[in-house]
Amino acid sequence: xxxxxxEVKNLCKTFIKDGVETEAVRNVSFELSAGEILGVAGESxxxxxxxxxxxxxxxxxxxxEIYVCGEKLGKSSIKNLRPKIQMVFQNPADTFxxxxxxxxxxxxxxxxLGLEKQxxxxxxxxxxxxxxxxxxxxxxRPKELSGGQLQRLAIVRALLCGPxxxxxxxxxxxxxxxxxxxxxxxxxxxxxxxxxxxxxxxHDLAVxxxxxxxxxxxxxxxxxxxGDTEKVLGSPKHEYTKRxxxxxx
Ligand SMILES: Nc1ncnc2c1ncn2[C@@H]1O[C@H](COP(=O)(O)OP(=O)(O)OP(=O)(O)O)[C@@H](O)[C@H]1O
Ligand SMILES: [Mg+2]
Numbered sequence: 001x002x003x004x005x006x007e008v009k010n011l012c013k014t015f016i017k018d019g020v021e022t023e024a025v026r027n028v029s030f031e032l033s034a035g036e037i038l039g040v041a042g043e044s045x046x047x048x049x050x051x052x053x054x055x056x057x058x059x060x061x062x063x064x065e066i067y068v069c070g071e072k073l074g075k076s077s078i079k080n081l082r083p084k085i086q087m088v089f090q091n092p093a094d095t096f097x098x099x100x101x102x103x104x105x106x107x108x109x110x111x112x113l114g115l116e117k118q119x120x121x122x123x124x125x126x127x128x129x130x131x132x133x134x135x136x137x138x139x140x141r142p143k144e145l146s147g148g149q150l151q152r153l154a155i156v157r158a159l160l161c162g163p164x165x166x167x168x169x170x171x172x173x174x175x176x177x178x179x180x181x182x183x184x185x186x187x188x189x190x191x192x193x194x195x196x197x198x199x200x201x202x203h204d205l206a207v208x209x210x211x212x213x214x215x216x217x218x219x220x221x222x223x224x225x226x227g228d229t230e231k232v233l234g235s236p237k238h239e240y241t242k243r244x245x246x247x248x249x
Contacts, residue, residue: 004070005164005197006032006055006085011064013050024050026221028064034164035195037188039212039229041205041244046218048201052169055199056087069164083113083161090170092150095157096142102153103138106160113161120160127156130193131186148179155186159194166190167199172207184211205248209233217241 013025024047032038042048053059055066057078066073068081089095096105103124110120128135131152142150151171158166168187172180188211190196202208208215209229216226217238225238236242 002033002035004031005034005068006199007065007067008051008055009065009067011051011054011066012062013047013054013059014062015050023221025054025061028218028221028223030216030223030226032165032197032199034197035191036214037191037198037200037212039208039215040199040201040218041203041208041215042218043244044203047221048218049169050221051218052087052167052199052201055165055167056085057081084163085165085167086158086161086163087167087169088151088154088158088171090173092147092154092174093142095154096150098142101139101141102145102150106138106153106157109157110160115161123160124156127159130159130190131156146179147175148182151175151179151183152186155183155190159190159196162194163196165197165199167201169201170203171200173202173204180207187211205233205244217244 009029011025011028015022015024028051040048050059054061057073068085071077071081073081096102106124107117107120110123111117115123133149133152137145137149172183175183184207187198191198200208200211212229214227215229215232216223217232217240219240225232225236225241232241233245236245
């Protein structure tokens with residue numbers, strides 16, 4: 001039986017700003033298995049990033065539960081669970097402090113996650129090879145690197161402590177098409193070689209269709225449809241998914 005590495009149950013999050021309530025995530029439930037890629041699609045404002053921040057423990061839900069590798073995510077467990085679930089963001093430049101070399105940024109990140117300095121160095125070297133980067137990039141500052149190189153380094157950073165789940169929130173959206181395709185292939189390879197599960201969030205259905213085993217569609221905070229990629233994109237059940245697919249043509 002495949003292990004469930006991320007389970008979300010009846011998750012709800014409402015924001016109140018200037019007296020206006022936004023139900024950003026409404027009663028969302030799903031499971032992610034080890035080594036599975038689940039794509040999450042949906043228009044801007046549908047709650048995708050709120051969902052990812054909740055899963056990372058960066059936001060607290062109003063109600064509902066999140067389990068990472070079977071353990072409930074909460075105040076007391078977050079430190080233990082942090083190495084198991086990591087995230088790659090849209091803008092790779094935000095991942096690293098502009099004042100320092102990316103090498104020292106990576107060592108700092110590894111140390112924060114409880115790795116010894118030497119362990120960090122060895123892990124970084126290994127992951128540079130996995131992600132197709134030369135050791136020489138480590139001496140550079142973020143502004144001396146391309147968006148594609150930086151996103152690979154952000155992936156190195158996310159993988160330092162051997163997570164079981166990687167959340168990629170619009171991780172290729174700021175990159176041009178060929179660089180984006182390379183990063184998508186890299187994520188696919190990582191799933192194969194490391195057995196890591198990926199929650200792949202994107203507004204781009206073509207990209208989602210290419211990389212995902214299953215697809216979930218969010219609409220106004222709700223997960224309105226979830227299923228195998230061919231089924232959801234080939235014969236969508238929900239009206240909104242149909243509209244999303246039509247808009248792509
Ligand atoms: N901190 C916040 N305070 C108030 N409202 C928020 C906050 N964060 C998100 N929202 C609102 O919650 C809703 C969902 O936002 P979210 O960022 O999750 O959408 P998204 O699907 O990631 O959109 P995009 O595709 O543009 O990234 C939006 O209406 C947004 O304005
Ligand atoms: Mg977002």
